[in-house]
Each structure stands twice: as C-alpha cells, then as structure tokens.
Amino acid sequence: MNDMLKTTPDFSIDAAAALLAEHYGLSGTLSPLASERDQNFKVETAEGVFILKIVNAAEPEAESDFQTALLAHIGTHAGDLPVPHIRPTLAGASLAHTTSASGVGHRIRLVSWVDGQPLAETGRSDTALESLGRLLGRFDAALKGFMHPGALRDLDWDIRKAGRSAERLQHIASAEDRALLDRFLKRFAAIAPRLATLRAAVIHNDANDWNVLVDAADHDRISGLIDFGDALYAPLIAEVAIAAAYAGLDHADPIGAAAAIVRGFNAEYPLLEEEVDLLYDLIAIRLVTSVTMSASRHAHTGSNPYLAISERPAWTLLRKLDRMNPRFATAIMRKACGFEAVPGARRVTDWIARNRKALAPLLERPAATYPAALVPYGDPEHPMTVKSAVQQPDEAQAIWQAHCRDNGIALGIGPWGEERSVYAGEMFVSRFIEKTRRTRHLGLDLFMAAGTKVFTPLPATVVSVEIEEDPLGYGCLIALRHEPEGCPPFTSLWGHLAHEAMHRLTPGERLEAGALVGEMGAPAENGGWAPHLHLQLSTDTSLSATEILGVGEPRYLDVWAELFPDARTFGGIAEEFYERQGRSHEEIVALRRELLLPNLSISYDKPIKFVRGEGVWLIDDGGRAYLDCFNNVCHIGHAHPAVVEAMAKQAATLNTNTRYLHDNIVAYAERLTATLPKELTVAGFVNSGSEANSLALRLMRAHTGRENAITLDWSYHGTTQELIDISPYKFRRKGGKGRKPHVHVAAVPDSYHAPADWPAEEHGRRFAESVAELIAAMQARGEAPGFFIAESIPSVAGQVFLPQGYLKEVYRLVREAGGVCIADEVQVGFGRVGSHWWAFETQGVVPDIVTMGKPIGDGHPLAAVVTTREVTDSFDNGMEYFNTFGGNPVSCAVGLAVLDTIEKEDLRGNALAIGNHLMDAFRDMQKRHAVIGDVRGLGLFLGIELVTDRTTRAPATAFARAVCNGARRRGVLMGTEGPHDNVLKMRPPMIFSRRDADHLIAVLEETFADVEKALG
Template sequence: MSYTFSATQVKELMQQHFNLAVSVKELTGYDEANFLVREDNGNAYICKIADASHQVAFLDAQVKILEHLAASAVGKQLQQVVKNTRGEGITRIEIDGDLYHLRVLTWLEGEPMATVPPATALNTALGEFLGKMDAALAGFSHPAMHRHYAWDLAQAAIAGQQLVHIKDPEHRRLAGYFLLQFDTVVAPALPQLRKAYIHNDANDYNILIRQTEISGLIDFGDMVYTQLVNNLAIACTYVMLSAKDPLAAAVETVAAYHAVYPLTVAETDLLYYLVAARLCISVTTSAAQAAAGSDNAYHFVTEAPAWQLLSHLITINPLAAQDAFRRACGFTPLINAEADYAGLLADRKAHIGRNLSISYQEPLKIVRGALQYLYDDKGRTFIDCVNNPSHVGHCHPTVVRAMQQQIATLNTNTRYLHDHLVDYANSLISTLPPSLEVCYFTNSGSEANDLAIRMSRHYTQQQDVIVLDHAYHGTSTVAMQLSPYKFDGKGGFGQPAHTHKALNPDQYRGAYRYDDAQAGPRYAADVQDIISRLQANGKGVAAYICETLLGVGGQIPLPPGYLQEAYAAVRAAGGLCIADEVQVGFGRVGDAFWGFELQGVTPDIVVMGKPIGNGHPLAAVVTTRAVADAFNNGMEYFNTFGGNPVSMATGLAVLQVIREEGLQEHARVTGNYFMEGLRKLKAKHAIIGDVRGHGFFIGAELVRDRETLEPAVPEIDVIVEAMKQRGFLLSTDGPLHNVLKIKPPMVFNKANTDALLHHLDAVLDSL
C-alpha cells in the first residue's frame, strides 16, 4: 500500500462512517493496513483498509461469506461484519484521487495457535471446527472466489517458477521433489475431487485458541473456489508444523473433520502431498520475497519451521501417511504388514532367471524413491546408503523433468542430427583432461568396458589385457573375461588365456600395507612383472584396466603413486591405460571429479556408467583422438540406443545438478565427516578393522581379530540385516565378503550420517 494511514486518520474515519469513538493501534498485515480499534466500553474491532489493487468484488465476497456463516454452528467463532452508518459492509474512501475500501469486523479474543503448546485436544477441536464450517459453506457461492490464485493448492505447480530464488541447494532440491510429486500424483487427480468455497488459510496465526478450544478463525483474504480437501490439508500443515509427531497430529485433525463432514478415500489419499504442496508454496514465496528485498517479517514467519517440516515429511513413507489417514476415517487400509511375497516370489522364480539374486533375508518391495530415501509397500522408509547409480538422488526433480520433456518431444537414434548429442559430449569432455576428447555412448558400464577393450585391441593390435585380482568390470562376455570376481568365483570359467591378474593393491591385508611408504610403486611392480613375462613369450599388452578406486575388490583407494608407475610400465610396452570410472566418477570421491585425478594420471580411455545417467541406462567411453582414429577402420560403429536424445538430456541434467548443487564438495565434506564418525566407532568396537575411502566411496572392513584379520563373517550379515530393520540399506563387498560398502546417493546429508552412525553403534553394542 503506497499511502500510509495514521492512527489519527483511522480514528476520524471510524467516527465519520461508523459513529464510533475509538482508540486506535496499528497491527501488522500481509497486504492490507490493519488497525485494532476500541471503544471506551471495551468493544473491540479490527479495521482493514485495502487499496485499489484489491478487487471490490472479492472484498464483497469476504463480507458475504462471514454474513452467511454468522448463523451457522461456527458463527460465534468467526468475526461479524460491522456495517457503516449507511448499512454497508464496505466503506469507500477517496484520498488524493486514490480509492480505498475500509471494512470493520468484530475483534476475536484468543492466542494464535502458533504461540500455544500443541495438544491433541486442539488438533481435534480444529478438525471439528473446520468440518462444521465447510459443511455450512456447502450452500454458499460467490463469483469473485472463482479466481486464479497462487496460494490455491490446485495451482501449486506455479511455485516451481520460484524455486530459482531458493539459495540452499538441499532446500531447492527438496521443494523441487515435492512439486514434481504434485505434478505427477496430485494434479491428475484434482478434477475428480469435490470443489467448494473455502477459507484456504487456516494457518497457525489465523487460528485463535482459548484454553483448549478454538476461539476463532480470522482472515478470509485467501478464500478461493477449489478442491474441498485443500482446506483441511492447509490446516493439517500447520497442525504438523510444531507437533512432536507430525503425522499423528494430522491424523487427529483429519479424524475429527471426517466425523463432522465425511471425506472420500480419494481425498484422504492426497493429503500427504497436499500438505507438502502448501509448504512448497510457502517456502518458495518467502524465497521470492527475500529476493525482492522484502523486510516484512510476516513474509518469513513460517519459513524456518516449514523447511523443518518438509525435511521431516520426506522421511515419511507416503503409503504410511495414506494408510494412517484412511484408518482415521474408517476406510479400507492400504497396508497389510503381515502380508508376504510368496506369490510374487513364485512368479519371479518361474519366469526370471534364478541366478538373479535378491537382497536381504526378508526381501524388500520398494515402491517409491525420494532423493536419498526409499519407500516400501509396508509403509517403511529406508535411508539408501548403497545405491550409487542414483547418483544425484532417486527421482531428482531436475533430472526427471529433463527426461520427461525430452521423451515427450523426441527419442530416436544418432543417424539423425540432434543438438543434445554434441552438447552433452562437449559438457562431458569439459570435465576431463584435454587429451580425452572423443566420446562413444552406450547403454551400460559393461557395454562401455567391452567397447574400450575392443578399441585398445584395434589400436595396439594386441590381445592381452592386465586386470587387478578380484576386479569386476561387467556382465558382457568380454567384461566377464576381465573380471576375476566372476571367472574365479562360484560357477566361473577360470582365467582366460588373454587376461592377466595383477596384485590387488590392498594396504590393509595385502603384501604392502599402510606403514609402507612405497606400497604404491611396489604393487605397481607386479604390473611390470606381468608385462615382462608377456614380452618373454613374444607378446605385447593391449590394455591395463583398473577401477580408480576398487569396488568389489574391497572398497579400496589405490596407494599413492600406484597408477603413475603402472601406467608408465604399460605405456612403455605399447599398451593403453583404461580407467574404469563406472563406480566412482562424477564427483563421488569429493577431492576430485574423477578417481584417476587422485593419482595424478591421465588415462588413454575412460569408461563411465551408473552415475552418468542417475540410474537411466546410459554409459560412455571417452578417449584420445589417436585411439578414436585407429578405431575408425572402415567398420561402422552404431549403437541403436547409445546417444539417443533422452539419454543425452538425462546426462546433461545430471551434470547440471552436480555443478549447481555443489555435490562434489558436498561429497568431500560429508564423506570426511562420515569417515571420521566411523573411525570413532572403530576406536570403540574392535570388530571394525579398517575404515577407508574418499568422499562418498567408503568401506569399513570387519574382522574378528585385528592381528589375524580373520573376517567377521557371518557377523557382517547380522549387522546388515539389523541395520535394515532400523531403516538403513547397506551391503557387503570384498573378496572375503567382510567389507561394509557405503556408496549413497550424493544428496546423503550429515543428518543421515549421524542417524546411521548412532544406529550402527547400537547394533555393534548388541553383538
């Protein structure tokens, strides 16, 4: 409001138009001027003055709705309209040629709910009050309430335009995730829901409390014609805001509302996401106000608790919330905690290859993913500590929207020109040393490793490949031939003639350990020995392939200087050096974007997979111009799906998220914090023999005896199962299956870390 009304002016207006002699006190307000006015006899009113930006028709609607409700069951808990001396509910005022509209309402006594300790009685009273009010409004209508309004939950998608104003990456990602769910879950269901004229802003400052009763609901300035359930969802949002158990508090309000004005199943099933939508509108609006330079404290009054509730909300399985609301209303539950998966397991056994394993003694049926969280069909939430393909988080909104937009536009192959192909190639090589400049796109890390070996054999005209013992490079025939983890294991076919195993450079239990400053060069000498034996037999080497941090080999960082010596030996023999970054690339190691950078080397070929597409089937081989030219020998290389527009849009989005959200630095800081916590547990629990890793690539090796290094098996399996029961998904790795592997989505945070360490400590105590 450009013009500022003084207390003296308001006093004169009250005398002139209402024949009331009053004292005046200015109040804060969102977009109207508000004044508390009192008569000498104690009667109190609120005077509201709106400028020309407020439509008179909508001001009239606010008057009419209060008049409609005056005689209802909740009439005494609502303000009454005070008419002017001409019998009008709206008083027209003109000052200096500008038009203003004044309304006077009775004053309601009570404390804002925000200032009152939460209580079941209040939650129930609020639900009952809203149910009665909405029932009373069933016969009301006003055309001015049919409006397009940003605070209408049905319009929550608009809030997405303001995400850019949220500075904190974790907050922006969280709000973006819930707005994505609004688009995909809520929006399609809205047309089938009941619509009504609703208050639309039963927030904790508009709800007034006296003792344990609702004494009033004020401020009808957000009224709108929209889905009926939105009114309840907004109230639930603010009930949850300060509750110790937010979901339980909302259930109390929903049950009381339903008892007075019955809900439908479809309405209760959307409440979880509608609460999230309200919070997203709130926090994005606050962010936009801050960006615009607002100093109005009312614009930010709910911001901090709203973020806190959003952060809590994502830890609640949506199915658990839906089930709780259904049960509160007496509807058929969604969850049967006692149900087993016998039928599903039988079908899987009958029609899916039996050597496709299932994790955990009690299988999980995961039905939704949310950043670092996974939700199962029984209402449980799990913190994902091991699914590294979902690099930037399950259902990351930026990645999902990029995929949705592109697949709705075009998906074809690389025989046609498309900007995404070269745009992504350019973006990808910008993260690599200059010599790595030619890209080939595939669908999986296995396929990429296969292609890399094929390229090395073309370039060198040799067949023999050096790998590390216990290594794993994929499931294709060639990749299996490079994987001692497979060919030496149960059902394996044995070591192929052209594959040669170098020592696993394990500094914990290998030949050269942490106390040996020359461990790296000494392990690398084994690569030279293999080369020398090949040369003695008249053979050369096509390639040396090595994960830049070892995965199934035991979550092992390479010793300092290892790759420098190994690469030098291979290149001196005419071979190529292949860095397998399928597990560790794209900033996971924190201190660098690529694992090979930790060793100060530049490979001839880099193989990428898993994190490159955040779980989308995308992989890549990036190599030098010389290797690419040698591979271009007249035989066309064509991959039906490799480099398709959807995959390229996905890859671009992943790189965008890593950059914009600072995830590499996040992995460094949080990963170091994580390992520090594990080392503290190591000092307490003798079963932890070693803690190692970089960033979010962490291993904790468990042993029965720190001297003999006897592996703690089956103890580690007991620990993994116990952690799963506590809501943390971990797995095991290493040649002896005694290493806890920790490779969470990059959005895993310190709160998740603290929770995991706390529960792991308790589980280890129980052993």
C-alpha cells in the same frame, strides 16, 4: 399497534366473494388463509384456483404497486418460475380497490394459485433444500436490474435493521434468554457495517418453510414460492440466510440444511466468499428478529398462530447455534459453495507436499524409517480397542506392545479419518447434528513408548501449553504456529504429551526446525490413553488449541479435511503406508522363479519390494522409507526433478538414433569431455557400463592389435562374456570357468593387507611389481600386454583405495610395453570422490581410455567411453560403429541434466564435506569397536572393513552380514564387499546431507552394539 389493527382488513367470506365477482367476474368457493397483516382467501373457480389478497390499508400504495411490478417483471423475464402470476381485473388493471364497512380503503389483488404442500410439513431433505436454493437463485437472478420505489421501504424484517431487536429484549422474560440474544446481537453489531459493502438487490426476503411449496407427490422437488409481502431491496445474501434460518427449524442438522440451500443458490447465482462468511451471523440474527418480534407482539395478537408458529423451534435453533463454533459452521457453508473451508487451506497442504523433503524428522529419525503398523482403533472388536473404550489404558498398551514384539513393529499409526467406536464420552456428541457422535479421527496418532521425544518439523512459535484434565482428553496439549515463506500460517497441535513441557515451553517462545516439542506421556498424564502423540494441523489459526476438533462428524469429513488436513506428510509418513498395491512379495518371488533367469539374485533374506524413490530414500510397498547408502546408480538422488523434467521434455519432443543431426549429442559430448584432462577429447555413447567396457576393448584392439589383458584380482567389469573373462570376481567363483590364457591377474593393491614389512610410502611401487612381473613373463614368451584395466577405486574387491603412486607406476610399465591403460570409472566417477571429477585424477594419471556408466544418467540407461584422438584414429578403420540407442536425444538430455545439477548444487563439494564427516565418525567408532579393522573412503565412496582380530586381520564375515541386515531392519541400505564379504560398502547419492549422514551414523552405532551383544 392499535393503528395497525384498525387497518387490517376484516371481510367476511361472503363479502370477499362479492368483491371477486364485482372486479374479476369469477365465482367459486372461498376459504381463508393465515396472514400477519393482510387478508387472504383461497379461491377455487371453474377457471382455476387463485388467491384473493385484500391488502392492509396501512400499506403504502407504492408497496402494492411494487409487488405488482415485481410479479410482472418475473412473468416477463422468468415466466417458467413457479410463483403466483397476476390475474387482471375486468377493467384490465393489476389491482382493484374497495372500502370496508368502517370506511377504510383497501387494494385487492388476484393471483394464480401455486399448487403444492408447505415445506414445513415435510422432512426437508437435502435434495429439497438444494432445490429451494436453486429456485431462489433463479428468482433473484431474474430480478437483476429490477428496481421500484416500493422496494426501498423501512421494514423491521429488513436484515439490515436487525439491530432493532435490542429494543425488544425487554419483552423476553428469561434473563438467560436475553443473554443468549444479546450475544448474537453483539456479533451482528460487529458485522453490520459490512452489509453496506455487499451486493444488494430486490429479494423475496421471506422464504420461510410455509412460503415454500413442494410437490405433493415428490417432496424432494420444490414446486413453488409464494407470499411477496416482505420483498424489498436488501443484501443478496439475506435471501439465503432467511431461507436457511427457517429451513433449520426443527431440523436435525440445521447447518447441513443451510449448506444445501447455499449449494443450490450458488449453482444458479454464484455467491462471493465475503457473503458466505457472514451467513452464520445472518441466520442467527434473522431468528433473533423473529423471536423478539413475536415476544413484542404477543400481547396484541393473542393466539395468532402465524406469529407464534416458529417461536419455539426458533429458540431451540438459537441455542444450537450458540453451542456451535461459528468458524466450523462457516466452513461447512463455504465448502458447499466450492470455496476452501478457510481461505488458504489448500495452499497450506500444497506447500507441505512440495516441501516435504525439507521437513525435519518428527521423531529421532524420520518416521517413515520405522517398521510401522496400523493401530487397531478402527476395529471395534480388537482387544486393544475394547480395553481403551472402557478406560483400561495399561491393558491396551500391553496388548499393543505384545503385538509389536511379535511382529517387529516399532511405530503404531492411527490414521486420519478413521472411524473409531472408542470415542464414547459425552465430549464426543456432535454440536451440529442431533443424536450423532463425532467418530472420525482428525489427527495422526503415532504410538511409541512413553517418554519418546517428538520434534517440530518446521520452525514454530509456541502458541499455548496447557493441561486438559478431562478423562479421554489430551493431557498436556501444545499448539505451535508455523509461518513458512510462501505459505499461509497454520497451527500444529500436539496432544497426549508428558507434563514436563509445561515447565519447559513458554507461549511466544521461538522453536527452530528439529527442536524438541515434548515427550509422549504415560496414561496417568495423557488423558488415560496408551502412550502416543496426537498430531493435528489446523489451517484456521484463529482457533485455540481446545477449539481444534480432534474428532469430527463423518458427514463433514470433506470440510474437516481442509480445516484439519491429514498430518501424514507433515509427520513424515509415506503415502504407501496406507494402501499396498500390486502383487504380494511371495507372488513376485514365485513368478521370478518361473519367468526369469534362475540365477537372478534378490537382496536380503527377506526381500524388499520398492515402489518409489525420492532423493536419498527408497520407499517400499508398505510405506517404509530406507536411507539408500548403496545404490550409486541414482547418483544425484532418486527421481531428481531436473532429470525427470529433462527426460520427459525431450521424450515428448523427439527421440531417434545418431544417424540424424541433433544438438544434444554434441552438446553433451562437449560438456562431458570438458570435465576430463585435455588429452581425452573423443566420446562414444552406449547404454550400460558393460557396453562401455566392451567398446573400450574394441578401441584397444584396433589401436594395439593385441588381446593380452592385465586386470586386478577380484575385479569386475561387466556382464558380457569377454568382460567376465577379464573379471576374476566372476571367473574364479562358482560357475566361472577359470582364467583364460590371455588374461593376467595382478594382486589387489590393498594397503590394509600389505605385508607388514612394507613401508607405507612404498606400497604403490611394491604392488606395481606384480604388474611388472606379469609383463616380464609375457615378454619372455614373446608377447606383450594389450591393456591394463582397473577401477580407479576397486569396489567389488572391498572399496580398496589404491596406494599413492600405484597407477602412475603401472601406467608407465604398460605403456612402455606398448599397451593402453583403461580407467573403469563406472562406479566411482562423476565427482563421487569430491576432490575431483574422476577418481583416477587422485593418482595424478591420465588414462588412454575412460569408461563411464551407472551414475552418468541418474538411473537412466546411459554410458560412455572417452578416449584420445590417437586411439580414435586407430579405431577409424573403415568399419562403421553404430549403436541404436547410444547417444539418443533423450539420453543426452538426461546426461546434461546430471552435469548441470552436479555443478549448480556443488555436489562435489557436498560429497567431500559429508564424506569427511562420515569418515571422522567411522574413525571415532573404530576407537570403540574392536571389530572395525580399517576405515577408508574419499567423498561418498566409503568402506569399513570388519575383522575378528586387528593383528591377524582375519575377516569378520558373519559380523559384517549381521550389521548389513541389522541396518536394513533399521531402514538403512548398505552392502558387503571384498573377497570375504567383510567390508561394509556405502555409496550414497551425492545429495546426501549432514542430517542423512548423522542418521546413518546413529543406525550404525545402534546396529554395532546389538550385533556385538548377539555375537559376543
């Protein structure tokens, strides 16, 4: 140390002025500047303002040459950078030489003055610090490829040598402070070997807030970078770390300050993830170097303000850093560069979004099926929030329960990201930002009664099960690790649970999807809150359960969003819950009355506004999901990806009419007819089931020349007038004009309501006698039937399954009389019965004409007629048949996608298996509920007839409607059919799973019990 003092220049102002005149021919006013090793003077002359530097004699000549070469390089390659520029001597040299009175030789350099105010004297706004980062990035980018022997020096300020600070710990008086520094030194020792693998270059190495200047009139703009005395060859990231360390001194948000510098630097000189991941430790170790250097030199330098100027704030910042979680600090700085807060974070959220349909329900049934509402924790004035804030959870719970009762709410939701004033304890004080609280909720809260069971949506390994005793803590807290295929591992956190899980779950235990995690705890064991589950995800699996932040700072919400992503999809909450869009229900109803046909009906007393369909679910505008067991149009599920893709791809390529050649129409006709008996070979394409049945009547007339129709009572075949005329369901009800003379109505072949004295094996023949009588009556008048038409399973009549042998006998009778037989498969075709492609096949018959619609296009307007060559030849009478949209390329592409999906996913097999499971469950219910008179179904075409008395079989219409509405309130859609609306009608999508079926069964059980209790 004494040797260094001997080499430090000590020239008077007059002596320095003489040197200025001698070597540069300049005169002016000189004033000394603070410096650690050299002697600096500000020189104000008529030619401008300069800095005269008299270099410490101990500095090797190579180092002086290095600084000179560095500044010269910058001047050549980035002359616009606001840094000092060398003023040559009178002899044209970059350096001058002189000798002190004591005979010590010194070098002299004169550089231009960079105007500005030290950054240390300003507020160091984010804008200013980002500007600093940009300047350093440009500076270091300009030095790419620059090297000089003087840059390869041994300097304690070289961040790679920061481990030497351990040797200076002896100068730290406080044992607590030594322990603090030792913790950072140990962290540095762990990462030090990685520094040698990073990018290295010549850097400034000392961008402290006194060496950085801002515009005096605009403190947000960096105006200069000075003092290159510590420049050297080092890891590039050290430049950022050093600037960030000094920017964080006395800063309310030191990591935010670092992030601003990182953001600016990265914009000019892109950083690598492995560099940013070391920043927290490099910032800390620079501060460790600073305070240990200051402590070791203090005795020799006395009151030298330059050495001591940052000591106090450096200690303060080190203590702040010690209280922070390094993972969070790193995440903030990674995010500033545009990197993921933690590697793989976005892949986790993407995987969950893509696989959401496969997740098991978190509650006993899918969360989105419960009528839900926001819990008012985001409203600081709400009584529930006030009660919770002052720790009156029982009162808060009572307020919420009353609200739920009054509004029919079963589930309360506390959303991710919500601002909550309720977080008032000391535990919610920010460790990053001074005088700031953590107020943004980072989990998903689900509020239900204490004891409500919660289940894991994915297979998991139990990481930890613990009790957090602190008031406002989590109570029982469980962490699970998930490692789904194709996804980075992630953690789910389950808080505020009952303590029972402590005795049931063990760390390391494996849980399958759908396994019980725990139960929502009562206030006495859940941390003092109204009963609820705090569900949270963490994409950083290195964090322990208690390290995962449940509440975060608003400033870093974008960072927390990647570290702790919203668990709404994982928990099964629909996006629509959070934001309603479009018109209100009342407005739509009013506009329908004003703008649409007044007899266009709306389902349910309280209409539903659906905004999205997905698989077996329909989602309303409030985010509630309804299990769709009724709308058989979407045969293979709402918005099936294969259908959507086929439709979009073909629509983006070509759509036109059938007068032009195209592969799709013949390919589809070929595929469709291949599913039918060999006699049915010719197809015609239309747009709806009504069009299909109308075309079937044209085919029939051309072939038979007749009009007489035989139709089943209570049947329905379409919306056109000629189809209403053959639909007793329409013409015999309100607004109908009764039966036309050419229409003849046969009895519905309903075995459940057959006369008691008919043997079951004779039902088919006995019901067929009704048709025989109609034909005989026609023939007695000299007439004959043109056709017989029937749904292969009469649907509107009440899901009636034809008795065995019925169609075989009727078809024989009709054909013998010269008529044709039409099978209406608009509702029941395409494998819905499971055992066969077409429901008529279950009767062992082959119709002359088959009509198809509804399920054929999975919601796309497509329909078809398939008939025999013989009927087709009769229709080919010279009159052109043309349908503008029927058989267009897009519709046929959709039809092909539906057939492909049915075959590839074996949906017929699925329909049969799930249908049998449902039938078994319905028959089991029938044993316990006297109101169930008959259970009937095949595949996924099902009916339950409800009666007031099983002997008389009188219809229980009110009960059926109550069940239908009760199921709707519980999130399941079904209908009622039959002449008395007493048959529960279910036609779920073909992708209906065992889990979906069990959900339907559970809802029916619950609904039946409630209706029985209400109606007696």
